[in-house]
Amino acid sequence: MAVAKSSFKKNKQKSVVLPYFYLLPAFLVMGVITFYPLIYQVIISFTNFESKHLLLGLQSPELEFIGLKNYLDIFTAALPVENFNFFRVLEFNFWWALSNVILHVPAGVLIATLLNTEGLWFKKLYRAAYILPVVVPPLVVATVWTNIFDERYGAMNQLLTSIGTYLGNTAPVYIRWFEDVKPPIPGFLPGAPLTLAYYAMMIANFWLGWPFMSVVATGALQSIPKDLYEAASIDGATGAQQFWGITVPLLRPAMIPAAVYGFTLSFNLFNFVFFMTGGGPARSTELLVTFAYNLVRNLRWYGVAAAFAVIIFGVALVVFLITNRITRATQNYQEA
Amino acid sequence: MSSVTYNNVIKSFGDVSVIKQLNFKVEDKEFLVLVGPSGCGKTTALRMLAGLEEITSGEIMIGDRVVNDVAPKDRDIAMVFQSYALYPHMSVYDNMAFGLKLRKTPKEEIKRRVNEAAEILDITHLLDRKPRQLSGGQRQRVAVGRAIVREPKVFLFDEPLSNLDAKLRVQMRAEISKLHQRLQTTFIYVTHDQTEAMTMASRIAVINKGLLQQLDTPQALYDRPNNLFVAGFIGSPSMNFFPGKMAVSGGKVTVDMDGFQVQIPEALAGPYKNMDGKRVVFGIRPENIHDPEFAPVNIHGEKVAAKVDVTELMGNETFLYLVNGKNTFIGRVDPRSSKRVGDDMQVIFDMDKFHIFDVDTEEAIR
Numbered sequence: 001m002a003v004a005k006s007s008f009k010k011n012k013q014k015s016v017v018l019p020y021f022y023l024l025p026a027f028l029v030m031g032v033i034t035f036y037p038l039i040y041q042v043i044i045s046f047t048n049f050e051s052k053h054l055l056l057g058l059q060s061p062e063l064e065f066i067g068l069k070n071y072l073d074i075f076t077a078a079l080p081v082e083n084f085n086f087f088r089v090l091e092f093n094f095w096w097a098l099s100n101v102i103l104h105v106p107a108g109v110l111i112a113t114l115l116n117t118e119g120l121w122f123k124k125l126y127r128a129a130y131i132l133p134v135v136v137p138p139l140v141v142a143t144v145w146t147n148i149f150d151e152r153y154g155a156m157n158q159l160l161t162s163i164g165t166y167l168g169n170t171a172p173v174y175i176r177w178f179e180d181v182k183p184p185i186p187g188f189l190p191g192a193p194l195t196l197a198y199y200a201m202m203i204a205n206f207w208l209g210w211p212f213m214s215v216v217a218t219g220a221l222q223s224i225p226k227d228l229y230e231a232a233s234i235d236g237a238t239g240a241q242q243f244w245g246i247t248v249p250l251l252r253p254a255m256i257p258a259a260v261y262g263f264t265l266s267f268n269l270f271n272f273v274f275f276m277t278g279g280g281p282a283r284s285t286e287l288l289v290t291f292a293y294n295l296v297r298n299l300r301w302y303g304v305a306a307a308f309a310v311i312i313f314g315v316a317l318v319v320f321l322i323t324n325r326i327t328r329a330t331q332n333y334q335e336a
Numbered sequence: 337m338s339s340v341t342y343n344n345v346i347k348s349f350g351d352v353s354v355i356k357q358l359n360f361k362v363e364d365k366e367f368l369v370l371v372g373p374s375g376c377g378k379t380t381a382l383r384m385l386a387g388l389e390e391i392t393s394g395e396i397m398i399g400d401r402v403v404n405d406v407a408p409k410d411r412d413i414a415m416v417f418q419s420y421a422l423y424p425h426m427s428v429y430d431n432m433a434f435g436l437k438l439r440k441t442p443k444e445e446i447k448r449r450v451n452e453a454a455e456i457l458d459i460t461h462l463l464d465r466k467p468r469q470l471s472g473g474q475r476q477r478v479a480v481g482r483a484i485v486r487e488p489k490v491f492l493f494d495e496p497l498s499n500l501d502a503k504l505r506v507q508m509r510a511e512i513s514k515l516h517q518r519l520q521t522t523f524i525y526v527t528h529d530q531t532e533a534m535t536m537a538s539r540i541a542v543i544n545k546g547l548l549q550q551l552d553t554p555q556a557l558y559d560r561p562n563n564l565f566v567a568g569f570i571g572s573p574s575m576n577f578f579p580g581k582m583a584v585s586g587g588k589v590t591v592d593m594d595g596f597q598v599q600i601p602e603a604l605a606g607p608y609k610n611m612d613g614k615r616v617v618f619g620i621r622p623e624n625i626h627d628p629e630f631a632p633v634n635i636h637g638e639k640v641a642a643k644v645d646v647t648e649l650m651g652n653e654t655f656l657y658l659v660n661g662k663n664t665f666i667g668r669v670d671p672r673s674s675k676r677v678g679d680d681m682q683v684i685f686d687m688d689k690f691h692i693f694d695v696d697t698e699e700a701i702r
Contacts, residue, residue, distance in 0.1 A: 225421065227419050227421035228421050228423060230388050231415070231417060231482075232423075232434070233387075233388070233407070233408045234413065234415050235435035235438060235482075235486075236409035236438040236439050237438055252425075
């Protein structure tokens with residue numbers, strides 16, 4: 001009896017240990033490429049790490065631990081960088097992500113709903129077409145849109161000129177989309193003035209962003225049973241009432257995670273901002289990630305950049321925790 | 337007045353003709369069941385009445401009003417779907433109240449009607465729950481409740497019990513019948529299950545291949561099927577059919593089957609007296625085939641030799657699967673029957689309860 005008991009215990013121990021054994025390769029890879037750099041970064045964020053320390057790393061004799069100085073410099077705008085204010089960048093960054101999602105999700109849902117109309121011709125063609133912006137490389141997209149907003153030769157100013165001509169104004173329009181620092185709507189976002197470059201980026205990113213939301217919405221729309229609409233039409237619901245009463249609430253479980261994804265994507269939309277505006281003019285379109293990149297790439301202040309990255313990590317963590325909460329709160333209605 | 341009339345109703349989807357022609361009238365306060373095999377067009381017939389499908393030609397009337405071009409919401413009907421079609425994001429209460437809210441019914445009135453319906457259906461304790469928290473039977477009740485609160489002129493049911501387990505189905509069957517008695521409204525109910533049709537309907541419309549085969553009370557359908565399809569569709573196990581040939585000699589009418597023959601009683605032979613040599617289908621229901629030991633006494637019995645192939649003991653009755661030459665048939669006999677697999681026996685055909693069908697037109701001859 002005792003033997004049986006101990007072998008049972010042994011088996012139990014084995015069954016507890018075994019899963020970890022299977023996870024080991026993943027842990028090793030994660031350790032090398034994620035956790036090691038992460039910890040290293042946290043350490044150097046408390047130092048004056050610069051280019052000259054790259055060779056010996058933490059062993060460098062002149063490397064000094066300076067405590068929270070990097071963090072304080074960032075928060076108090078004490079860095080010798082022109083036009084830098086952490087809280088303004090943070091505010092702009094949040095607004096940028098939020099305003100994108102606010103535009104993309106309804107537009108995506110609306111277009112998906114229209115294209116879901118029964119009996120619509122060439123439905124598959126439209127659906128194939130709107131996936132295009134998603135697959136074009138971001139650099140290409142950014143370059144094309146930079147050209148579109150070119151002051152002299154860009155399509156946007158030409159379009160505005162033709163509209164102006166149509167309305168009786170003969171003077172050509174030369175809007176300096178990426179240079180004008182004067183916000184067109186003063187005081188729209190207190191603390192972080194939105195320059196024309198922001199609106200130009202919004203337009204370009206809209207082109208890039210709604211198709212994804214449409215793809216998600218299309219999938220979700222097709223999973224809504226037709227019976228519900230039939231039941232609603234017998235219940236007396238008009239088309240609009242069916243849209244608000246059935247389509248919107250039943251799309252919510254799919255659209256909220258998509259919106260959360262869209263938010264985080266826009267929040268860290270490095271390549272777009274970097275290629276289109278470079279964060280300018282006067283850092284008005286700078287995101288946290290583009291600024292962090294500047295710190296390393298141009299200024300080579302690794303210590304400050306590390307501290308900055310740790311802060312971004314903290315911000316991202318908060319964003320993640322909030323969005324995760326939202327996502328969980330809208331689990332699928334069908335599942336118990 | 338909430339009668340429903342189908343006048344020359346035809347429906348086709350492109351080249352596919354689903355309803356070839358429907359002509360019938362559902363009387364006010366009647367419980368009419370549309371029954372037929374899958375794909376026969378019964379659901380389409382119902383959906384056209386609901387306004388969910390357009391009518392290709394003909395007209396449908398609710399009361400005295402032609403509703404061909406009336407929107408579903410203005411037809412004053414309520415429908416219970418096979419899938420229940422409950423709004424998953426709304427509570428039971430909101431599901432039931434949805435239609436009333438859209439019709440701008442006063443809040444107090446909505447509350448009164450929902451509570452009343454919930455009480456009838458015994459779902460008062462579920463009003464705050466979401467559909468996903470309910471069992472199949474409970475969802476079914478909510479779907480019915482949603483129809484009741486609307487107080488419509490006509491209730492439409494599209495196979496509402498097909499997703500329930502057998503026991504619950506029997507229970508809900510009785511409840512829907514009770515509901516009909518209580519509400520005194522026109523019910524139109526679609527099912528492929530002839531037991532449901534038989535147990536609930538005031539009248540049954542049997543539909544096959546887009547055509548009405550017969551419209552009558554359940555008992556009349558069972559006793560006097562108009563054609564081979566109705567005879568085979570209504571009743572379980574279904575009627576036994578034998579290809580045969582009429583033979584008339586000296587005033588006696590017999591039907592020659594391949595392997596045996598039966599004589600038609602004098603009193604019923606009238607219609608067949610000039611049909612000598614005609615090829616027919618002879619039909620007899622399983623319960624009219626008896627084990628001689630337990631056969632009723634005052635019947636015109638005809639003995640037919642048979643070998644027992646399979647027996648199914650049901651407790652209250654026994655099914656004997658019988659073979660005579662090329663003919664196989666089922667007898668529903670007394671449970672005390674001692675016959676077992678492999679036994680040779682003489683079964684008794686109750687010749688007061690036979691059916692004869694024309695081989696070509698498949699119509700009943702009587």
